[in-house]
Amino acid sequence: MSSSNDPDTSGAGAAAGRGVAGRPPWMLVLPAVAGLAFLVLPLAGLLVRAPWSTLLQRLAEPQVLEALRLSLLCATAATAVCVLLGVPLAWLLARVEFPGRRVARALVTVPLVLPPVVGGVALLLVLGRRGLAGQWLESAFGITLPFTTAGVVVAEAFVAMPFLVISVEGALRGADRRFEEAAATLGASRWTVFRRVTLPLVMPGVVAGAVLCWARALGEFGATITFAGNFPGTTRTMPLAVYLALETEPEAAVVLSLVLLTVSVVILACLRDRWVNSP
Amino acid sequence: MFRRLSRWAVAAPVALVIAGLSGCGSGEPATSSASTSAAAAAKEVNVFAAASLTETFTELGRTFETAHPGTTVKFNFGSSATLAQQIVQGAPADVFAAASPATMKTVTDASPASGPTTFVRNKLEIAVPKDNPAKVDELKDLTDPKVKVALCAEQVPCGAAAVKALEAAGLKVTPVTLEQDVKATLTKVELGEVDAALVYATDVIASAGKVQGIDFPEADKAINDYPIATLSKAPAGDLAKQFADLVLSQQGQDVLTRAGFQSP
Numbered sequence: 001m002s003s004s005n006d007p008d009t010s011g012a013g014a015a016a017g018r019g020v021a022g023r024p025p026w027m028l029v030l031p032a033v034a035g036l037a038f039l040v041l042p043l044a045g046l047l048v049r050a051p052w053s054t055l056l057q058r059l060a061e062p063q064v065l066e067a068l069r070l071s072l073l074c075a076t077a078a079t080a081v082c083v084l085l086g087v088p089l090a091w092l093l094a095r096v097e098f099p100g101r102r103v104a105r106a107l108v109t110v111p112l113v114l115p116p117v118v119g120g121v122a123l124l125l126v127l128g129r130r131g132l133a134g135q136w137l138e139s140a141f142g143i144t145l146p147f148t149t150a151g152v153v154v155a156e157a158f159v160a161m162p163f164l165v166i167s168v169e170g171a172l173r174g175a176d177r178r179f180e181e182a183a184a185t186l187g188a189s190r191w192t193v194f195r196r197v198t199l200p201l202v203m204p205g206v207v208a209g210a211v212l213c214w215a216r217a218l219g220e221f222g223a224t225i226t227f228a229g230n231f232p233g234t235t236r237t238m239p240l241a242v243y244l245a246l247e248t249e250p251e252a253a254v255v256l257s258l259v260l261l262t263v264s265v266v267i268l269a270c271l272r273d274r275w276v277n278s279p
Numbered sequence: 280m281f282r283r284l285s286r287w288a289v290a291a292p293v294a295l296v297i298a299g300l301s302g303c304g305s306g307e308p309a310t311s312s313a314s315t316s317a318a319a320a321a322k323e324v325n326v327f328a329a330a331s332l333t334e335t336f337t338e339l340g341r342t343f344e345t346a347h348p349g350t351t352v353k354f355n356f357g358s359s360a361t362l363a364q365q366i367v368q369g370a371p372a373d374v375f376a377a378a379s380p381a382t383m384k385t386v387t388d389a390s391p392a393s394g395p396t397t398f399v400r401n402k403l404e405i406a407v408p409k410d411n412p413a414k415v416d417e418l419k420d421l422t423d424p425k426v427k428v429a430l431c432a433e434q435v436p437c438g439a440a441a442v443k444a445l446e447a448a449g450l451k452v453t454p455v456t457l458e459q460d461v462k463a464t465l466t467k468v469e470l471g472e473v474d475a476a477l478v479y480a481t482d483v484i485a486s487a488g489k490v491q492g493i494d495f496p497e498a499d500k501a502i503n504d505y506p507i508a509t510l511s512k513a514p515a516g517d518l519a520k521q522f523a524d525l526v527l528s529q530q531g532q533d534v535l536t537r538a539g540f541q542s543p
Contacts, residue, residue, distance in 0.1 A: 124470060124472065125470075128470060128471075128472050129471060129472050130470060130471040130472070146455075146456075146472050147427070147455035147456050147472075147473075225459065229429070229455060229456025229457075229458070229467070230432065230456055230457050230458065230459065231454065231455060231456050231457055232457075234455075235456065236457075243459065244432055244434055244459065246361070246364055247358065247360035247361055247364065247432070247434040247435060247459075248360060248434045250364065
């Protein structure tokens with residue numbers, strides 16, 4: 001995937017290893033290789049079984065393009081929501097002492113481990129037409145989120161936001177506070193300090209978090225199908241299209257999966273370098 | 280000390296993998312003798328059944344276990360189309376009960392099976408939330424754009440039946456969502472997220488009053504036959520046949536008709 005860093009890192013690693021203990025121990029190498037195979041083989045299987053001869057034709061089908069367009073649109077909108085809400089949230093968690101901060105930090109990461117379907121059910125119970133907040137949204141503004149594209153964005157943002165918050169919070173904690181203090185001593189307000197000093201300082205973290213967030217939103221399935229439903233053109237994103245295609249036309253599902261896999265690998269390969277280079 | 284630790288480092292993952300594999304295999308706790316594996320497999324019958332059969336088959340499974348002490352009936356309920364794909368891809372099914380002949384054909388085309396025999400038929404109903412907020416009382420009401428309708432996706436049997444019924448009625452309904460199986464469709468009604476849905480009459484009964492069912496005449500043109508088959512490659516061949524016989528027996532039919540299914 002990302003080969004640009006491999007020569008020097010592997011060279012340095014091998015030299016250091018030789019210096020300490022000679023050959024790498026097989027007790028580590030064997031499980032490591034098994035682990036690698038376990039993670040990579042299913043992806044290879046997708047490539048082997050792909051109907052290459054009809055690939056382009058299948059990709060050009062209107063339903064596929066529609067699902068792809070919707071996926072890209074919703075993942076981008078969800079990322080925008082996550083950046084707007086997640087960066088201030090990360091700042092709060094990293095920079096402000098308040099009671100219950102540890103609990104807040106734990107809660108923020110819950111969607112990361114929660115089964116997405118559970119997330120979808122929770123969203124439905126709160127933002128659904130009969131939900132706690134949804135009821136009020138409908139009566140006051142006539143807005144209902146389930147079965148709308150906005151609902152997809154909400155579901156994706158819910159699942160993807162922790163990735164952004166974690167990434168930005170880490171960057172904030174790693175950033176040098178002296179720049180902020182200097183700016184403050186020179187008379188800048190806290191808002192100006194955040195905007196002109198802190199934000200540029202942690203920008204690599206924000207970008208990395210946003211890209212990861214986008215990739216996660218693109219692959220979101222469980223919360224989307226539970227909360228937003230499944231209708232072509234409105235809520236049927238690529239992962240939902242894959243699931244439905246599997247019911248009748250496994251080959252089409254393979255093609256769609258391949259598209260998602262390609263996008264994910266490209267994103268992560270680009271991101272890997274950023275992670276390695278940023279503090 | 281270091282050597283012992285490193286040995287553990289290998290032993291732990293290996294043990295986990297072995298535990299995982301044996302867990303996937305028979306599901307029975309490992310017994311002492313090696314020759315019991317065949318016997319253990321024969322004591323378990325894997326039934327793949329359409330989501331709409333969840334309640335009735337669970338009951339029949341308990342009946343079967345009582346009649347065959349030491350036997351476990353394991354169910355995999357879901358959309359017939361998904362189950363069919365799983366079986367074609369090699370899932371260890373002994374019995375397959377589908378909600379439509381088309382999904383059954385997917386399986387019987389790919390691997391030999393005995394049967395399939397139609398054991399029940401099911402009819403669609405309009406399901407509405409208990410308080411019926413959109414005042415739906417006939418199929419035509421679903422065409423009103425203000426009424427939010429959920430249908431099953433066309434790829435799954437309840438969706439195919441819905442399309443057939445709407446075609447027979449000459450109506451065009453634009454649903455807000457196409458759900459992946461009939462239970463998911465019903466849930467959207469139960470939660471009040473949609474005003475109406477087309478589900479099986481049996482699902483309305485199974486919801487125990489959480490939704491209201493409305494009959495409509497065109498449903499007669501879209502009745503789904505439910506076929507059951509035992510798969511020839513079934514590891515528990517005899518038990519599989521006995522389970523299918525139970526479903527087809529008078530006792531089985533009683534359980535099914537009580538739940539709202541019609542006898543074929």
